[in-house]
Amino acid sequence: xxxxxxxxxxKKTRFFKALSDANRLxxxxxxxxxxxxxxxxxxxxxxxxxxxxxxxxxxxxxxFIKEDREGKxxxxxxxxxxxxxxxxxxLTSLEFWIADDKIIASDKLKVIxxxxxxxxxx
Amino acid sequence: xxxxxxxxxxKKTRFFKALSDANRLxxxxxxxxxxxxxxxxxxxxxxxxxxxxxxxxxxxxxxFIKEDREGKxxxxxxxxxxxxxxxxxxLTSLEFWIADDKIIASDKLKVIxxxxxxxxxx
DNA sequence: ATATCATTTCGTTATATGGCGAAATATAAA
DNA sequence: TTTATATTTCGCCATATAACGAAATGATAT
Numbered sequence: 082x083x084x085x086x087x088x089x090x091x092k093k094t095r096f097f098k099a100l101s102d103a104n105r106l107x108x109x110x111x112x113x114x115x116x117x118x119x120x121x122x123x124x125x126x127x128x129x130x131x132x133x134x135x136x137x138x139x140x141x142x143x144x145f146i147k148e149d150r151e152g153k154x155x156x157x158x159x160x161x162x163x164x165x166x167x168x169x170x171x172l173t174s175l176e177f178w179i180a181d182d183k184i185i186a187s188d189k190l191k192v193i194x195x196x197x198x199x200x201x202x203x
Numbered sequence: 204x205x206x207x208x209x210x211x212x213x214k215k216t217r218f219f220k221a222l223s224d225a226n227r228l229x230x231x232x233x234x235x236x237x238x239x240x241x242x243x244x245x246x247x248x249x250x251x252x253x254x255x256x257x258x259x260x261x262x263x264x265x266x267f268i269k270e271d272r273e274g275k276x277x278x279x280x281x282x283x284x285x286x287x288x289x290x291x292x293x294l295t296s297l298e299f300w301i302a303d304d305k306i307i308a309s310d311k312l313k314v315i316x317x318x319x320x321x322x323x324x325x
Numbered sequence: 326a327t328a329t330c331a332t333t334t335c336g337t338t339a340t341a342t343g344g345c346g347a348a349a350t351a352t353a354a355a
Numbered sequence: 356t357t358t359a360t361a362t363t364t365c366g367c368c369a370t371a372t373a374a375c376g377a378a379a380t381g382a383t384a385t
Contacts, residue, residue, distance in 0.1 A: 097222040153352050
């Protein structure tokens with residue numbers, strides 16, 4: 082089967098694809114509360130660390146988040162200073178683009194309570 | 204394998220998923236020029252009519268476009284009056300969200316020239 | 326009524342995506 | 356330098372997605 086390969090426009094879909102996964106939206110919402118390391122996110126989402134790492138790399142590649150190594154931890158945080166105006170538009174009014182619901186509210190509570198020294202290194 | 208089924212947040216991804224396909228973005232850009240029927244879009248995108256129909260149904264289900272039957276043709280047009288503010292935001296400034304490129308410029312030219320009585324019923 | 330044309334629905338197929346665990350890598354601690 | 360911890364990369368598998376053609380449906384024209 083021959084698939085279309087219009088590279089120019091395919092690049093445009095990457096922005097939307099990055100936002101097309103429920104767990105990535107949850108991650109953005111959590112990072113809005115405060116920066117988190119991979120194992121903290123892993124603990125809250127209840128996914129394999131490798132899966133979370135992959136989600137974070139997609140969000141980072143697309144400019145939604147930044148990473149910041151701190152010793153053995155890698156902290157991820159919202160990239161409010163993106164030069165892409167679409168990303169800035171989404172990030173500066175996340176509530177508008179991604180409404181809160183019970184799951185997100187619950188995630189945010191967990192973000193506040195999560196303790197890196199407990200959930201990691203178990 | 205157990206997949207997450209958080210219905211509330213999965214609904215959120217539908218908006219972005221609808222915009223995550225290159226051909227659907229091309230369709231939105233074409234409809235921005237003027238309303239088109241399925242066979243006109245099929246002719247410009249060079250896809251099977253069934254494929255185009257499916258893309259249109261996804262855009263319609265998500266509130267990006269409206270349909271309007273005119274005899275044996277079904278005309279599709281941009282739904283500028285969406286009650287979902289995110290959709291309104293994207294549609295009222297499509298240039299901001301989906302930049303034009305060579306392919307889109309070429310599509311738009313074809314939209315201006317396309318003649319329903321030629322491309323359909325061949 | 327029947328034929329024709331536009332569109333949608335359905336069944337099939339290939340690629341993309343997202344999940345996991347294991348192995349590899351990077352840094353800190355012992 | 357060895358060990359432990361955090362993260363990433365890799366290979367594999369299941370589901371989702373997007374493509375097609377054929378069949379079904381809606382509407383006009385003969």
